[in-house]
Amino acid sequence: MAKIQSMGFLRGYFAIFGNVLCGKNLILGRIRCKQFSCCYHLRMSTIILNNGKPMPKIGIGTFLLKPEEAERAVFIALQNGYRSVDTANIYMNEKAVGRAIAKSGVPREEIFLTSKIWPSQFPYAKAKKAIDDTLRRLGVDYLDCLILHQAAGKYLEAYRALEEAVEEGKIRSIGLSNFYGKHFEKVLANAKIKPVLNTLECNPTCAQDHMRELLAKENIILESWYPLGGKGNTSIAEAPIFQELAKKYNKTPQQVILRWHLERGYIIIPGSKSENHIKQNLDILGFSLTAEEMAEIAKLNKEKQRLGVVGVARAFLPLLRMNFDKQE
Numbered sequence: 001m002a003k004i005q006s007m008g009f010l011r012g013y014f015a016i017f018g019n020v021l022c023g024k025n026l027i028l029g030r031i032r033c034k035q036f037s038c039c040y041h042l043r044m045s046t047i048i049l050n051n052g053k054p055m056p057k058i059g060i061g062t063f064l065l066k067p068e069e070a071e072r073a074v075f076i077a078l079q080n081g082y083r084s085v086d087t088a089n090i091y092m093n094e095k096a097v098g099r100a101i102a103k104s105g106v107p108r109e110e111i112f113l114t115s116k117i118w119p120s121q122f123p124y125a126k127a128k129k130a131i132d133d134t135l136r137r138l139g140v141d142y143l144d145c146l147i148l149h150q151a152a153g154k155y156l157e158a159y160r161a162l163e164e165a166v167e168e169g170k171i172r173s174i175g176l177s178n179f180y181g182k183h184f185e186k187v188l189a190n191a192k193i194k195p196v197l198n199t200l201e202c203n204p205t206c207a208q209d210h211m212r213e214l215l216a217k218e219n220i221i222l223e224s225w226y227p228l229g230g231k232g233n234t235s236i237a238e239a240p241i242f243q244e245l246a247k248k249y250n251k252t253p254q255q256v257i258l259r260w261h262l263e264r265g266y267i268i269i270p271g272s273k274s275e276n277h278i279k280q281n282l283d284i285l286g287f288s289l290t291a292e293e294m295a296e297i298a299k300l301n302k303e304k305q306r307l308g309v310v311g312v313a314r315a316f317l318p319l320l321r322m323n324f325d326k327q328e
């Protein structure tokens, strides 16, 4: 069982409020890289979800990115061959992500776009409105995946709203985020449309062995958030095994960590505002780790989350109400 630091999540979510206060509009040129179409098929490998739709194994994450940072990062990512973008209502950067997608010139149908709705919007009617609001902020007429961000509040009712949105063509797939144990089982028992993925805090120190097995049985993909351990956490990359493997494969330790996720069958959405890192994070398809190396990395696993929310803390999540439209 995962040991969870129950209040750690507050740090991250308080940081989000900083994002709301900052941010200027970025003026990015309407540059379209001609290499895209050929690079895309060569470099972007996909997983087929349980509804038959393909999803890129690597996407760009935007947690804690201010609007102008998110706009720049997503634009750079799309220019460099990424075709999957992860945002959320509560990141307060959906409008910026939408601008980056529009400016990139990449056809909408080439991009796997994911967002998440927060528990303050969970009863059925609020969730219906939240879906439309999310589409409007992103400037798109459908989402590839819409996720229930936390297993808190009336999530079953919200799930029903998501199922209707699939039928209405507003979303293509439904995802879960941070759903463990009884909450996960409850959704599966009630779902007419199965979720395609469950996104969980996951990296070599929190490898999610138990959930990995459970999700595999249900043919639901595990998508790793905090794939590198989260902003400001370099401890995983500093572990001797990643330093050694980086030398062996002529990669950075972070690239080796991301490769570990792919070997485990996980989808990854590393967050970055550095052009160099954004490029590096996609460049992990040309090597693989041996069974012995995977076994050595497994010794780092403590199933310990940094930002997980459990027990009584979960009850407070629906109270975190924000005006999601108040963003640049």
Ligand SMILES: NC(=O)c1ccc[n+]([C@@H]2O[C@H](COP(=O)([O-])OP(=O)(O)OC[C@H]3O[C@@H](n4cnc5c(N)ncnc54)[C@H](OP(=O)(O)O)[C@@H]3O)[C@@H](O)[C@H]2O)c1
Residues within 6 Å of the ligand: 060, 061, 062, 063, 064, 086, 087, 149, 177, 178, 199, 200, 224, 225, 226, 227, 228, 229, 230, 231, 232, 252, 254, 255, 269, 270, 271, 272, 273, 274, 276, 277, 278, 280, 281
């Ligand atoms: N569903 C949820 O509850 C939930 C929670 C948290 C996050 N997420 C999603 O998951 C995504 C990933 O998580 P995260 O961004 O918080 O953490 P992360 O990807 O584990 O780590 C991001 C940090 O790693 C650095 N980094 C990225 N690539 C690097 C590289 N190649 N070399 C060295 N450093 C590198 C980044 O710095 P630079 O900017 O300098 O590159 C940033 O500080 C988020 O962006 C978000 O979309 C979901």
